[in-house]
Amino acid sequence: MSANDLxxxxxxxxxxxxxxxxxxxxxxxxxxxxxxxxxxQTLERGERILSPRAYIATxxxxxAIDQLRSARARREQYVGEWLPEPLALEPSPADxxxxxxxxxxxxxxxxxxxxxxxxxxxxxxxxxxYPYGEVAEIIGSDVDGTRHLVARARRHVQEHRPRYHASRxxxxxxxxRFFAAVEQGDLRALEELLARDVALHGDGGGKVxxxxxxxxxxxxxxxxxxxxxxxxxxxxxxxxxxAEVNGxxxxxxxxxxxxxxxxxxxxxxxGRVQTIHSIVNPDKLQHFDRVGDLGALVRxxxxxxxxxxxxxxxxxxxxxxxxxxGRGC
Numbered sequence: 001m002s003a004n005d006l007x008x009x010x011x012x013x014x015x016x017x018x019x020x021x022x023x024x025x026x027x028x029x030x031x032x033x034x035x036x037x038x039x040x041q042t043l044e045r046g047e048r049i050l051s052p053r054a055y056i057a058t059x060x061x062x063x064a065i066d067q068l069r070s071a072r073a074r075r076e077q078y079v080g081e082w083l084p085e086p087l088a089l090e091p092s093p094a095d096x097x098x099x100x101x102x103x104x105x106x107x108x109x110x111x112x113x114x115x116x117x118x119x120x121x122x123x124x125x126x127x128x129x130y131p132y133g134e135v136a137e138i139i140g141s142d143v144d145g146t147r148h149l150v151a152r153a154r155r156h157v158q159e160h161r162p163r164y165h166a167s168r169x170x171x172x173x174x175x176x177r178f179f180a181a182v183e184q185g186d187l188r189a190l191e192e193l194l195a196r197d198v199a200l201h202g203d204g205g206g207k208v209x210x211x212x213x214x215x216x217x218x219x220x221x222x223x224x225x226x227x228x229x230x231x232x233x234x235x236x237x238x239x240x241x242x243a244e245v246n247g248x249x250x251x252x253x254x255x256x257x258x259x260x261x262x263x264x265x266x267x268x269x270x271g272r273v274q275t276i277h278s279i280v281n282p283d284k285l286q287h288f289d290r291v292g293d294l295g296a297l298v299r300x301x302x303x304x305x306x307x308x309x310x311x312x313x314x315x316x317x318x319x320x321x322x323x324x325x326g327r328g329c
Contacts, residue, residue, distance in 0.1 A: 003043065007036050010056045013128075017057060020123050021064035021116075022071065023084030023108045025287045031067060035059035057130070058138045061120050065139070068116040075112075079206030081213065083277055084108040085284040086263040088243045088252060102127045103247040105265045105277040109201075110160050114153050121146055122153035168249075171268045172242065175249035178266065178273055179240040185229045190222040195272035200224060205281035208295035221276070238262075238297070252288075259292025260285055 001009075014035060018028035035056055042049065049055050075082045084105055101107060102123075111119050120139050124130040125146075130138070136146040174193065181189040200221045204210025215224050238261065240251040245265035253262035263285060267275035285291045 003040065006052060007040075010039075010052060011036070013053070014056050014060045017060050017123065017128065018064050019087070020102060020108065020111070020127065021061070021119060022068060023112070024071075024284075025085045025087065027067055027071070028064075031060055031063045034063055054134065057124070057128075061124065061138050062140075065116045065120055068119070072116075080204055080210055081201055082112075083201060083203035083279050083284075084246075085287065086250075086265060086277075086279050087246050088250075088263060088288070101247060104267065105246050105248070106267045106275055107161065108246070109277075110157060114156065117141070118149050118153045121149040122157065125150045126154060126157075170271075171249045171266075174268055174271065174273070175251070175266055176242055179242065179251050179264075182225050182229075183240060185226045187222050187226050190225060191218050193273055194218045194221055195270070195274045198273055198275065200276045200278070202278045203281050203284065204295070205283060207282060208280045208293065210278070210280055225276075240264075253294075255292050255294075255297055257292065259290050260288050261292045261294035261297060263288075 011032060014032045015028055018031040019025065022028050022031070038059055039049075039052065039056055042055075086105065087103065111123075114122065117139055121135055121141075124135045124138060125132065132143050132146055132150075135150070136143045139146065139149075141149070178190070178193050180186075181193060196218050197216065198218055198221050200211065200215040202211035211224075215221050237256065239254045239256075239258075241254065243250055243252050245251070245263055248265055248267060250263065250265040252260055253264060255261050262278060262280045264279075265277045266273050267277075279285065280294045282291050282293060
């Protein structure tokens with residue numbers, strides 16, 4: 001096998017580990033690139049590597065632990081709520097069977113509450129099924145200590161991990177109804193689709209207007225989702241394209257120039273939307289093509305919405321436009 005073929009074979013698993021460790025596409029890509037460079041340098045020196053797969057997993061995990069430790073300080077100073085950078089690629093059947101819902105935004109947010117070494121041990125053992133001995137060697141611990149780390153992390157995750165009780169097809173159908181109700185501003189339909197204790201999370205990073213803290217409860221969340229519609233519609237509206245977001249139903253949100261302005265992921269269980277994650281920070285969307293600015297769109301719409309209302313035939317008329325939810329799906 002050529003060196004390039006070897007790197008191509010190792011890269012997907014390396015990225016899978018790094019992304020789940022860091023919750024950042026850009027940081028994960030940097031870690032993978034650094035790990036592959038070190039592997040290349042080791043091979044160039046003529047050193048023998050018995051298992052390149054184990055070698056790269058070790059490098060990626062250790063680099064990610066170091067990166068996560070430094071990232072923690074930055075995230076503590078982050079403006080508003082920090083959410084992971086979203087992925088909008090549909091997992092292959094093999095990936096779906098192997099890693100289950102470990103890509104979901106809710107799961108990645110939950111992992112943030114673990115220490116870097118706990119997170120590494122849990123992911124390697126519980127998600128990627130590495131033997132305890134290998135996990136211990138990778139994180140620089142003994143087997144007993146590793147078992148303890150994994151057990152504590154497992155208990156924490158099991159207490160808080162979301163459960164999905166519907167098929168992917170059922171979840172996708174509910175997502176289509178949800179985004180149609182958002183586009184239409186149908187408050188009643190939204191409330192019927194939301195769980196009683198639904199939570200709405202938003203990440204603008206201080207660059208785009210977003211929620212300062214999570215919003216909880218069916219009625220409050222429904223009102224927040226419909227409140228911004230008039231401004232967006234007056235600016236021309238937005239278009240929702242249903243997509244898999246981190247392995248769960250969601251949507252990519254585009255403006256009238258087909259620039260991506262938001263990614264929304266849903267967690268669905270028991271026939272209701274349980275959690276909504278909305279990422280509008282443009283820095284977290286840069287790995288997508290053609291990114292726009294939702295904040296500028298909202299400001300433009302609000303200025304237009306404040307303009308005098310025109311009248312036709314004695315009736316006040318204001319064209320809110322159409323966002324076209326679900327078109328192009």
